[in-house]
Amino acid sequence: MQAKPRVLISGAGVAGLTCAIWLGRAGFRPTIVERANDVRADGYIVSLSNKSYSFAVELGLLDTLRAAAAGIKESAYHHRSGRAMLELDYQALFRGVDIIQIMRDDLQRVLYDAACADADFKFSDSIAKLTNSNDGVDVSFESGTSERYDLVIGADGLHSNTRSLAWPEQEIQKQYLGLFSAAYRLPNVLGLRDRFENHMEQNRYMCVYTTRAGDLACVFIWQRDDHEAPDPRRRRELLLKDYTGAPRAAQQVLEQCPDGLFYMDPLIQIDLASWSNKRVVLLGDAAHCMTLLSGQGASAAFWGASELCKALATQSIGDAFAHYQRALQPTIAVKQPATLNAARWYIPGSPFRYKTRDALMTCLPDLFFQHYFRKKYTSA
Numbered sequence: 298m299q300a301k302p303r304v305l306i307s308g309a310g311v312a313g314l315t316c317a318i319w320l321g322r323a324g325f326r327p328t329i330v331e332r333a334n335d336v337r338a339d340g341y342i343v344s345l346s347n348k349s350y351s352f353a354v355e356l357g358l359l360d361t362l363r364a365a366a367a368g369i370k371e372s373a374y375h376h377r378s379g380r381a382m383l384e385l386d387y388q389a390l391f392r393g394v395d396i397i398q399i400m401r402d403d404l405q406r407v408l409y410d411a412a413c414a415d416a417d418f419k420f421s422d423s424i425a426k427l428t429n430s431n432d433g434v435d436v437s438f439e440s441g442t443s444e445r446y447d448l449v450i451g452a453d454g455l456h457s458n459t460r461s462l463a464w465p466e467q468e469i470q471k472q473y474l475g476l477f478s479a480a481y482r483l484p485n486v487l488g489l490r491d492r493f494e495n496h497m498e499q500n501r502y503m504c505v506y507t508t509r510a511g512d513l514a515c516v517f518i519w520q521r522d523d524h525e526a527p528d529p530r531r532r533r534e535l536l537l538k539d540y541t542g543a544p545r546a547a548q549q550v551l552e553q554c555p556d557g558l559f560y561m562d563p564l565i566q567i568d569l570a571s572w573s574n575k576r577v578v579l580l581g582d583a584a585h586c587m588t589l590l591s592g593q594g595a596s597a598a599f600w601g602a603s604e605l606c607k608a609l610a611t612q613s614i615g616d617a618f619a620h621y622q623r624a625l626q627p628t629i630a631v632k633q634p635a636t637l638n639a640a641r642w643y644i645p646g647s648p649f650r651y652k653t654r655d656a657l658m659t660c661l662p663d664l665f666f667q668h669y670f671r672k673k674y675t676s677a
Contacts, residue, residue: 301323301324301325301326302325302446302447302448302609302614303328303444303445303446303447303448304316304320304325304327304328304446304447304448304449304450304609305327305328305329305330305424305434305436305444305446305448305449305450306327306328306329306330306416306449306450306452307329307330307423307424307449307450307451307452307453307457307458307459308329308330308331308451308452308453308454308457308459308583309329309331309333309336309405309409309418309420310338310405310452310453310454310581310598311343311401311404311405311408311581311595311598311599311602312452312580312581312583312598312599312601312602313329313331313450313452313453313580313602314329314336314405314408314409314411314412315352315408315598315599315602315603315606316450316452316580316602316605316606317329317412317415317416318356318408318411318412318415319356319602319603319606319607319610320415320416320606320609320610321412321414321415321416322356322415323606323607323609323610324610325415325609326415326416326417327415327416327417328416328417328418328419328444328446329412329416329417329418329419330418330419330422330423330424330438331418331419331420331421331422331423332421332422332423332453332458333420333421334420334421335420336405336406336409337402337405338400338401338402338404338405341400341401341480341514341516341560341589342367342369342398342399342400342401342493342506342514343398343399343400343401343404343592343594343595343596344396344397344398344399344592344593344595344596344674345362345396345397345399345404345595345596345599346394346395346396346397346593346596346674346675347395347396347596347674347675347676348596348600348603349595349596349597349599349600349603350395350396350397351395352599352600352603353397353599355603356411356603358407358408358411359397361407361411362397362399362404362407363397365399365400365403365404365406365407365509366397366398366399366509367398367399367400367403367506367507367508367509368491368507368509369387369398369491369492369493369506369507370386370387370388370491370492371384371385371386371387371491371492371493372384372385372387372492372493372494372495372506373385373492373493373494373495374495374497374658375494375495375496375497375544375546376497376655376659377496377497377498377544378544379544379545379546382497382655382658382659383658383659383663383666384663385663385666385667385670389667390667390670390671391670391671391674394671394674394675395675396674400508400509400514401595403509404595419438419440422438422439422440423438423439423458424436424437424438424439424449424458424459424462425437425438425439426462427449427459427462427463427577429449429463429574429575429576429577430575430576431575431576432576433445433446433447433576434446434447434448434449434575434576434577436449446576447576447614448576448577448578448614449463449576449577449578450577450578450579450580450605451463451577451578451579451580451583451584452579452580452581452583452598452602453583454581454582454583455562455565455567455582455583455586457579457582457583459577459579459583460567460569460579460583460584463574463577464569464574468569468570468571469567469569470567470568470569471565471566471567471568472565472566472568472637473522473524473563473564473565474563474564474565474566474588474590474637474640475520475521475522476518476519476520476521476563476564476590476640476644477517477518477519477520477521477523477526477539477561477562477563477564478516478517478518478560478561478562478563478564478588478589478590479516479517479532479536479559479560479561480514480515480516480517480559480560480561481514481515481553481554481555481559481560482508482512482513482514482515483512483513483514483515483550483553483554484512484513484553485507485511485512485513486513486549486550486552486553487505487513487546487549487550489505489506489507489513490507491507492506492507493505493506493507494506494546496543496544496546496547497643497654497655497658498543498544498651499645499646499648499651500519500520500644500645500646501517501518501519501520501539501540501543501644502517502518502519502643502644503515503516503517503518503540503543503546503547503550504516505546505550513550515550516589517536517540517547518564518590518643518644519539519540519644520644520646521539521563523563524563525563526561526562526563527561529557529558529559530556530557532557532558532559532561533554533555533556533557533559535561536551536554536561537551537554564588564589564590564640565586565588566586566587566588566633566636566637567582567583567584567585567586568585568633569584569585571622572584572585572618572621572622572626573618573619573621573622576614578605578618578621580598580601580602580605581594581597581598581601581602582594582598584601585597585625585626585629585633587629587632587633587636588636588640590636590639590640590643591632591633591635591636591639592673593632593673593674597625597628597629597632600625601621601624601625604620604621604624604625605617605618605620605621608620608621628676631676642654
């Protein structure tokens with residue numbers, strides 16, 4: 298019997314862990330290398346819908362994921378004054394839609410539990426160097442060890458180390474949206490229950506929502522042209538400064554902003570003509586980041602990992618790489634510009650667009666927005 302290819306997966310996030318599950322069940326013994334010392338995740342909600350939902354069913358993970366779901370039952374969009382412009386009931390909104398909304402750390406924990414029996418993990422380590430050829434990849438790790446693999450899967454996110462080592466810089470197209478994002482967890486100072494709230498302004502907004510544990514998670518998105526996140530010691534100061542004069546709800550959340558390390562990053566879309574190079578392939582944000590504003594990054598990562606690894610179980614490495622890109626690229630090509638367009642309305646730069654957005658949210662019937670969100674989550 299021919300031995301299964303040796304596979305290295307860089308990154309223990311959604312895409313990497315999903316790969317490990319599929320490959321393990323197909324008889325592989327993949328190795329995952331992760332810079333952090335555990336399966337870590339930033340504290341915001343993600344969705345698995347349509348294709349990724351179907352693959353979760355195929356993996357037998359649906360019941361476990363449902364048990365870990367965030368439990369949001371309604372959402373609301375608030376004017377700067379605090380008035381609710383639009384309220385949506387999730388039972389009506391997602392009736393007939395295959396979707397699970399779950400905190401990213403809960404999703405990764407479910408995936409890790411399913412993957413750990415069939416994969417080897419190298420925590421607190423990362424790829425320092427790789428030599429990529431048509432018949433294998435020689436990898437040197439920061440820990441000082443070296444190994445040869447038949448293929449390397451780069452599932453290491455927006456700032457992918459694998460991508461920077463295996464792709465020429467001129468082939469990596471980065472589109473900066475002129476926006477920043479920040480996220481953290483906090484006590485339930487707003488007294489919300491099973492609810493997702495958006496507090497909208499011009500040039501910035503905040504969303505805050507309850508978690509399964511009963512606390513809150515928040516995400517801030519605002520206009521800022523910097524291309525790199527600041528030092529962790531400056532993040533709280535920067536966020537408070539850029540949200541000076543924010544609505545009362547945002548101020549209450551900002552009062553709980555931690556000192557030190559919490560998620561903060563510019564919003565960047567990644568565009569690559571080819572997601573594979575010889576024996577290295579990229580998944581998720583490493584290959585085709587749509588930004589968290591799309592609400593579909595985790596779903597695309599789960600879907601892409603499933604397509605790739607199911608193909609690796611039955612096809613040659615080159616054919617599996619090609620199948621994976623054919624399966625996802627048409628959808629990604631639509632979703633990236635759609636996310637750019639949505640950003641202009643979520644964080645409007647002009648007073649006209651700001652006032653128009655608020656008027657539409659106030660005046661258009663709920664059915665219009667139900668149709669928008671149902672289409673969004675049934676198309677990827």
